[in-house]
Amino acid sequence: MTQNTDTDSLAFARQTWRTLEPYHGGVYFSPEAASQYAELGVDARTGYFASRSAAIGAAPADLVIATFYNFNPELVRRAIPAAWEAATPQQFTAARLAGMDASLRRILGADISSPAMARAAELARTAAEATVHHPQGRPLFAAHAALPWPDEPHLVLWHAQTLLREFRGDGHVAALLTAGLSGIEALVTHAATGEVDAKVLRDSRGWTPEQWDQAVLNLRERGWLDEGPDLALTEDGKRRRAEFERTTDSLAALPYVTLGPAACAELRSLARPFSLAVAKDLVPWVVDRLSVESA
Numbered sequence: 001m002t003q004n005t006d007t008d009s010l011a012f013a014r015q016t017w018r019t020l021e022p023y024h025g026g027v028y029f030s031p032e033a034a035s036q037y038a039e040l041g042v043d044a045r046t047g048y049f050a051s052r053s054a055a056i057g058a059a060p061a062d063l064v065i066a067t068f069y070n071f072n073p074e075l076v077r078r079a080i081p082a083a084w085e086a087a088t089p090q091q092f093t094a095a096r097l098a099g100m101d102a103s104l105r106r107i108l109g110a111d112i113s114s115p116a117m118a119r120a121a122e123l124a125r126t127a128a129e130a131t132v133h134h135p136q137g138r139p140l141f142a143a144h145a146a147l148p149w150p151d152e153p154h155l156v157l158w159h160a161q162t163l164l165r166e167f168r169g170d171g172h173v174a175a176l177l178t179a180g181l182s183g184i185e186a187l188v189t190h191a192a193t194g195e196v197d198a199k200v201l202r203d204s205r206g207w208t209p210e211q212w213d214q215a216v217l218n219l220r221e222r223g224w225l226d227e228g229p230d231l232a233l234t235e236d237g238k239r240r241r242a243e244f245e246r247t248t249d250s251l252a253a254l255p256y257v258t259l260g261p262a263a264c265a266e267l268r269s270l271a272r273p274f275s276l277a278v279a280k281d282l283v284p285w286v287v288d289r290l291s292v293e294s295a
Contacts (some may be wrong), residue, residue, distance in 0.1 A: 010249040013256035016264045017168060020124065020271050022279040022286050024161035026103060029282040033099025040087040040095055042079075049076060050083035051096035055143035058084040067140040069173045070183030075206030097150065104154050107281045108274060112154035120270040121153035123263055124160035130258035131167045138170035157271065164255055171251030179244040184215045185224075189241050192225060192233045 027033055028048060037047025053064045061080040065073045083092070104112060111117060135142035144166050150159055176186050184207055191198035202212045219225045224237035233241060256264050279287045 008261075009253055009257050010246065012261050012264050013253040014249050016127075016256050016259075016268055017164060017252065019268045020157075020161045020275055021165060022275040022283055023271060024158060024165050025286075026107075026278040026282040027096060027100045027158075030099050030103040032102035032106070033096060036095035036099040037092075040091055042083055042086050045075075046079040046083050046086075047092070047095070049079040050087075050089075051092045053080070053140075054089035054092040054096070055147055056139070057089050057143075067170075067173075069176070070187050070205055072184075072206035072208075072211070093147065097155065100158055101152075101155055103282065104158065104278070107277050108154065111274065111277075112152070116270045117157065117274065118153045120267060120274070121156040121160065123259065123267040124157050124164070124271070125149070126263075127255035127259045127267070128160040128163040128167075130255045131163060134254065137174060138167060141166040141170045154274075157274070164252075167255065168248065168252035172248040174251065175244040175247040178247065179240060181244075182215070184211060185219055188212070188215050188219055188231070189224060189233065189237065192231045192237070193241070198231055 033051070034044040034047060037044060037051065040047070042050065049064060049068070053059050053067070056063065056067075058081065061073075061077045064080050065071070065076050068076065087095075108117075131141070132145045135145060141163065145163055147159070150156055176183075181189065183205070187201045187205060187207070188198075190196060191201050198212070202209070207215075216225060216231065219237075220227060223234060224240065226232045226234050259267070276287065
């Protein structure tokens with residue numbers, strides 16, 4: 001697979017992904033999705049692991065740990081395989097889609113049937129379908145790419161962004177492995193940028209303070225982090241983090257380069273109001289970033 005990975009291409013590819021990501025990511029915070037999982041007999045966190053991995057089938061915990069990467073394995077083991085005793089993977093997949101459908105209908109109202117939604121869904125599907133012939137090395141993406149496409153435009157847009165997100169995510173795992181970072185170490189470097197609070201990253205992925213502190217110590221010994229009291233990257237750490245982020249961008253660029261800069265700009269313009277509405281309702285801490293990127 002070859003693709004254009006010049007700086008301009010990576011920039012508009014990353015911008016397009018970031019603009020649409022809240023539209024997909026809302027499913028992880030959707031009360032409607034949590035309600036669907038509760039009907040299957042599991043809590044929201046178990047529903048997260050089960051519904052996102054369900055495309056693979058009744059995966060064992062080790063496979064979910066491998067593909068989700070930065071979660072504490074013990075957190076995954078508390079959810080998997082117990083989830084498959086509560087419901088089938090097919091039921092979890094249906095519950096996830098039904099939950100997001102309900103959220104989008106509540107949040108967007110009549111906009112789900114608008115010409116803008118139909119066009120955004122068309123463009124996003126075109127981008128996503130450019131990835132389906134390249135599943136090699138991307139197991140979580142490949143599993144989701146094998147799922148049937150929904151019929152309604154607002155769900156087509158959501159499913160397309162799901163594929164684009166998992167395509168990027170599997171590439172990101174490859175970049176982290178190449179950089180020699182474990183899952184928790186990757187989280188620590190993210191926290192050290194100041195973009196996301198360290199406690200939020202640690203607690204949401206189920207790591208203990210002791211495990212986090214050990215990862216910080218390991219990264220300091222390897223020259224990624226400053227020795228001061230604050231969590232901060234060294235100059236070399238900044239360089240190395242920039243390298244694996246660029247690798248991630250390069251590995252994720254194919255669908256956006258295929259779509260082209262003009263169509264990506266159109267997609268961003270059309271989808272931004274939908275992403276912003278979802279973010280304001282379900283993931284408000286990303287609203288400022290999304291607003292800034294509207295320029």
